[in-house]
Amino acid sequence: MDTQDEILRKGHYACPGCGLAIAMRLVLRAVGRKAIAVIVPSCEAVISGTYPFSALEVPAFHSAFAIAAPTAAGISRALKIRKETDVTVLAFAGDGGTYDIGLQSLSGAAERNEDFIYVCLDNEAYMNTGIQASSSTPPLSWTVTTPKGKVEKKKRLMEIIVAHSVPYAATATIGYPQDLMEKVKRAKEFQGTKFIHVLTPCPTGWKMKEELTGVIAMLAFETKVFPLYEVINGEIYRITKVPKGLPVRDYLSIQGRFSHLSEDEIEKIQQEVDIEWERLIYLAKRHEKV
Amino acid sequence: MAELLSGNHAIAEAVRLSKVDFVAAYPITPQTPIYEKIAEMISEGKMCGQMMRAESEHSAMAACISASLAGVRVFTASSSQGIAYMHEMLHFASGCRVPIVMACVNRVVSAPWAFGTDQTDTLSQRDTGWIQLYCEDGQEALDTVIMAYKVSETIFLPVMVIIDGFYTSHFIEPVEIPEQTLIDQYLPKRNLPNRFDLSNPAFLQNVVDPPNYTRFKKRQFDDTLKARRLLIEADKEFGELFGRSYGVVEPLELADAEIGIVTAGSMTSCARIAVRTLRSKGIKAGLLKIKLFRPFPYNEVARYLGTLEKVIVIDRNVSSGKGGIFCDELKASMYNLKNRPEIYGFIGGLCGEDLPPEKFEKITLSVLRAKKPWDVPKWIHRMRF
Numbered sequence: 287m288d289t290q291d292e293i294l295r296k297g298h299y300a301c302p303g304c305g306l307a308i309a310m311r312l313v314l315r316a317v318g319r320k321a322i323a324v325i326v327p328s329c330e331a332v333i334s335g336t337y338p339f340s341a342l343e344v345p346a347f348h349s350a351f352a353i354a355a356p357t358a359a360g361i362s363r364a365l366k367i368r369k370e371t372d373v374t375v376l377a378f379a380g381d382g383g384t385y386d387i388g389l390q391s392l393s394g395a396a397e398r399n400e401d402f403i404y405v406c407l408d409n410e411a412y413m414n415t416g417i418q419a420s421s422s423t424p425p426l427s428w429t430v431t432t433p434k435g436k437v438e439k440k441k442r443l444m445e446i447i448v449a450h451s452v453p454y455a456a457t458a459t460i461g462y463p464q465d466l467m468e469k470v471k472r473a474k475e476f477q478g479t480k481f482i483h484v485l486t487p488c489p490t491g492w493k494m495k496e497e498l499t500g501v502i503a504m505l506a507f508e509t510k511v512f513p514l515y516e517v518i519n520g521e522i523y524r525i526t527k528v529p530k531g532l533p534v535r536d537y538l539s540i541q542g543r544f545s546h547l548s549e550d551e552i553e554k555i556q557q558e559v560d561i562e563w564e565r566l567i568y569l570a571k572r573h574e575k576v
Numbered sequence: 577m578a579e580l581l582s583g584n585h586a587i588a589e590a591v592r593l594s595k596v597d598f599v600a601a602y603p604i605t606p607q608t609p610i611y612e613k614i615a616e617m618i619s620e621g622k623m624c625g626q627m628m629r630a631e632s633e634h635s636a637m638a639a640c641i642s643a644s645l646a647g648v649r650v651f652t653a654s655s656s657q658g659i660a661y662m663h664e665m666l667h668f669a670s671g672c673r674v675p676i677v678m679a680c681v682n683r684v685v686s687a688p689w690a691f692g693t694d695q696t697d698t699l700s701q702r703d704t705g706w707i708q709l710y711c712e713d714g715q716e717a718l719d720t721v722i723m724a725y726k727v728s729e730t731i732f733l734p735v736m737v738i739i740d741g742f743y744t745s746h747f748i749e750p751v752e753i754p755e756q757t758l759i760d761q762y763l764p765k766r767n768l769p770n771r772f773d774l775s776n777p778a779f780l781q782n783v784v785d786p787p788n789y790t791r792f793k794k795r796q797f798d799d800t801l802k803a804r805r806l807l808i809e810a811d812k813e814f815g816e817l818f819g820r821s822y823g824v825v826e827p828l829e830l831a832d833a834e835i836g837i838v839t840a841g842s843m844t845s846c847a848r849i850a851v852r853t854l855r856s857k858g859i860k861a862g863l864l865k866i867k868l869f870r871p872f873p874y875n876e877v878a879r880y881l882g883t884l885e886k887v888i889v890i891d892r893n894v895s896s897g898k899g900g901i902f903c904d905e906l907k908a909s910m911y912n913l914k915n916r917p918e919i920y921g922f923i924g925g926l927c928g929e930d931l932p933p934e935k936f937e938k939i940t941l942s943v944l945r946a947k948k949p950w951d952v953p954k955w956i957h958r959m960r961f
Contacts, residue, residue, distance in 0.1 A: 322772045324642070337788055340779035345772035347645065348781040350668055353638035356630065360600070360642030361772065363628060367597045367648045368770065391638070394631025 291315050298341035300333045303496030305486035305503060306407045307333050308460045310378065313405050313482070316470035319344060321374045322361055326354045326388065328380035329414045329488075330407060352387040354379035355395035355479075358402035366401075374474055375402040381422035382412045385441050396450035399478040403470065406443070406481070409488035417491040424511075425558070426551055428543040429491070435546060439558070444483055444517070451520030452479040459485040459512055461503030465527060469516060485512045493542020505537040510563040515570070523570040534559050581751040583744035586714035587653070587679045587737070588613035589751075590721035592623040593759045594677075597648035600628040600639040604658040605691060606741040607681040611653060625649075633658040637665035637676075644674035645780065647770035649725065652676070655741060656683035656697045663701065666734075670705025670796065672781060675728035675768070676735070677721060678706075682841070682892075683741040684927050692928025693741035695841060695893040699869075699901045705796060707735040707803050708869040710840040713744055714751045719820055720867075722754075722763055723810045729766050730806055731799050740842040740892075742928055754818055762817055804871045824868035825876040829855060833862030835940060836881055836917070838889040840866045840902055843931045847890070850936030861940055866902060874909050882910065884917040888943050890936070891953070892925040899923070899953045918949040924956030931956070 293314035300307035306329050314321070323346040325331050331348050335341040349357040358377035365373050379388055384406040392404065411429045412418040419429040419436050422443070426435040447455050453476040458466035466484065473480035487502045489495065494502060506512040507529050514527040534556045538544040547555075581589065588610050591599065599618075601611040617623035630636035633654050640650045654662065659680055669676055684694040698708060709724065711717040717739045724735040739745055771780060784792065807824055815821030826844075829851055830836055839847045844865045854861040864880050866873070881887050891900025898904060903921035910916045920943045925931040935956060942959070 320774060322774075331782070334779055335782060337779075337782050337784040340777065340782065342779060343777055345774060345777040346779045346782075347642065347772070348779065348783075349638065349642065350664055353635060353665070356600075356635035356638040357642040359628065360598075360639030360644075361646050363598060363626065363639070364643040364646030364648045364770075367626065367643075368646070373774065390631060391635045394635055397631075398629065 293319065293343045295341050295343060298333045299335065300329070301490050303489040303499045304329070304333070305460050305488060305499045306330060306409055308499070309407050309466070309484045309486045312460065312463050312466050313376070313470050313484070314342070314344065316467040317374050317376055317403070317474065320372055321376050322346070324349055324354055324358045324361065324375070324377040326379045326383045327351045327414070328383055328407070329409070330378045330380065332414060351383055353391050354383055354388055355392040355400065355404060358404065359395045359398070359400035362401045377402055377404045379404070379406060380414070381406065381408040381410060382420045385422045385443055386420050389446070393450065396447060396452050396479045396481070399452065401478055403473045403480040403482065406483045407486045408483060409486045409491060411491050413488050413491045426544065426547060426555065428546060447481045448517045448520045450479070452481055453477065453519055454516065455481040456516035457483045457512065457514055459503045459507055459514065460487070461500060461507055462514065462527065465514060491543070493545070494540055498540060502537070502540065505532065508532045509534045509537040510559050511537055513563060513566055515566060522573045523566070525566065525570050578750040578752050580748050581714055582609065582746050582748050583714035583717050583739050584609035584681065584746065585613050586718040586751045587721055588617065589753055590718040591651050592617055593754060593756060594722055594725050594763060595649065595765060596625045596651040598628070598640070598643045598650045599625055599652065600630045600636040600643070600650070601652050602630045602633045602636050602654070602658060604633070604655045606683055606745045607653045607655040607658070607679070609745070610679055633662040634665055637662040637669060640676050641665065641669050641672055641674050644676055645672060645771045647768040649768065650676050651678070653679040653681065655681045656685050659697045659701060660685055663704070666701055666704035666706060669734045671792070673732040673796070674734060675725070675732055677724045677728055678734065678736050679717070679721065680736045680738045681741045681745045682738060690927045691741070693743055693892065694926050694928070698736060698738050699893050701736070702870065702901070705733070705800065706870065707733055707800065708738060709735065710738045710867055710869060711744070712842055712844045712865065714747070714749055715820070716822055717744065718751055718753070719814060719818070719822070722759060723807065723814055726763055726810045727803055727806045729768065731803050733800060733803060738841070743842040758817055762814065801871050804868060804873060807868060822867055824873045825880065826865040826867065827880045828863040828865070830862035830864060830880050832860055833884060834860040835886045835888065835944060836862045836864055836884045837936060837940065838864045838866060838881070838887060838902065838906060840869070841892065843890060843892060843925055846931055846933045847936045849933035850940065853933060853937055854940055859940065859944070872905060872909055877906060877909050878913055881917055882913050882915055886920065886943055887917040888920045888922065888939060890922050890924060890931070890939070894923050894926065903953060920946065920949050921953035922956050923953045929957065
């Protein structure tokens, strides 16, 4: 990669091994310099720098927590009014800002099909405020607010987004940078609300070694915990990469947040992951039959 | 040419005349007719802007802020719970220094759930950094929206133009609609800055340290104070072009008065009648209508009320455990004056309860008899006259 294409500068404030910073870097590279970024309170707000500095080489706006989507909508509409139609508006929000507090406003914008790319940088908890559980936190995972493991399932966010019939929605992970960047470039080709759900491992919150960020992202995919797929117009599901189907144990065992799990609990997670995968296969095949 | 218009529709006409580019709004009684009328005018091609159907007031204000940062003229309107719901974004708007104009149609904030007018919804937003202008009728509301854009786009601070729910918002009166050519002369389309400059990218509203935070807030504070002067000028220029001006406050019969009544909003019209009646009975009563609430018009309040013996403040709002909000603000603003009147606070007209001229008269007579003012306000509905 040519460093001249980097839009996320060196010297940003991410923790060592931060998956989220890698995701931002890849997304920004794929989008290019004709872009405006919306950032909401989250790790990405911290990574992007404090006044008067900026880690980003595109204009950015740090908005309030619940409003990544309507903020992006306001900019994208204003640009159209100003007849500046070649600028991509990009909204970055974390899992808290997307799954929880920002879901209503994201739903409103997606239903109106506002024109922007929304990137959910999912590190599966409120990492910026110190590892509190969100509705994206996977079942049985330790966080500061779920000391014995989270009881509830991880919300099926993609299905909520797809239910809005947005032109493009995709999952991606930093484990596969090419796939991630291709999806971002693909999203740019559509008019309307594009949604990219990126799994971004967090060594701090997941209690794992810093050098394992890339490996864990790949394992999330290869164990089917986080499948890679895209959905066009809320209808056509396409699995973009087929996982090996490694046991979930391989993914869970190197993360401290799952270190308390019993054999039975690991087995339970395996079963749930298998069911979810079958469900995805069904959705993808359903289209093939049509 | 005068047309019969409700206050809400007068505001919608002002938005059209102001050539607003972008409106984001969400329905709430009694503001909704503004939203509906603008949607209708846009769909019929009578207005050139575009409308974003927000899914909440919070998002409506969020989109207004970011669109304004991108350099287009924006508008929204709300009431009551809606204003409360966008509270977070109100602070954000003033801190972002965006020239947003918002029409606020006063209505009680629940609970208990109710619909009548009550200024507590907007007065609760006192410290959000918005300029607040209370209007008496539909004509003043129309004119004030236009003036508000002029002031807002000069000082880069957001403005609330406020009317009473139902009394002003739904009451139909003849309203003079200015000529578009004159409005274009008064309020030319400015080249508002697009603060997302691709050639010079900046990170807006990122985290600041305490000295910078204080610097930003001090600048905002000073500029908010400057808005008073700008409004006086905008009002004067409006008067020269259109023959109507309002001032930041409006004194009536105060020059030789012994006792003054202070009001804001639609109740002022009834207070005017009361003053006339009291004068005809030989009582030297006067009236001060407060239009500008933020920045607070210290000078005008001192000038018009400082020499009176007694001042009555009627508040259609309440700060529980303290008093009427206008009354408290007035007392505080006059505390350091050498000569200051006794100030008598009353709370009344909550939830749109009627405040007819006779009540103002009776209150005035009772205050004339009173020996000394009270700290805790008197509630008009409990008074036996």
